[in-house]
Amino acid sequence: MIQNINKAFESRVRLGVMSVLMVNEKLDFNALKELLQLTDGNLASHLKALEKAGFIDVHKQFIGRKPNTQYMATQEGKKAFLAHLEALENLVKKSKKS
Template identity: 55%
Template sequence: MENPIAHLNKAFDNRIRLGIMSALVVNDEVSYNELKELIEVTDGNLASHLKTLEELGYIKFQKGFIGRKTNTTYSVTKAGEKAFKIHIDALEKMIKSLE
């Protein structure tokens, strides 16, 4: 039997990146401010984790305006959705193997 740990993705080891991906997988898009409030992190911390996920090709962003205010929204890419599903499936297998 293959060890499920082999399918864990280091990109999702961090609770902030795990939170970002969890929010994006279940929503079409989420604004920067919504993510910041949901995950309860500072601007700098959130920005660095978003950049990491973007560089890996797991998320994408779109800049727009609400009135005169800039609004940045994030969404998960197909590659990100696939990688996250593999990671979550591996976690579930690990948990089930302990039962």
């Protein structure tokens, strides 16, 4: 029953990051921080984990002199997220029946 429930998405924050990256082509660190209302450190560690899993791509660039990091979901990340969502929905449906 727990199959397809992805370990990487057990954390609310990671699930949140993937949710907003599904509907936005790319977002920078500050936009993510504001949307999810997190501290720098907290968000950074979760982003690292998602990057390691291969679920997000990171692009570092400079806007003027300020460093700016853009994040976008990879194909693999999108697939994993959708599978996770489907698994969640199935769990809800199943437990409704029982």
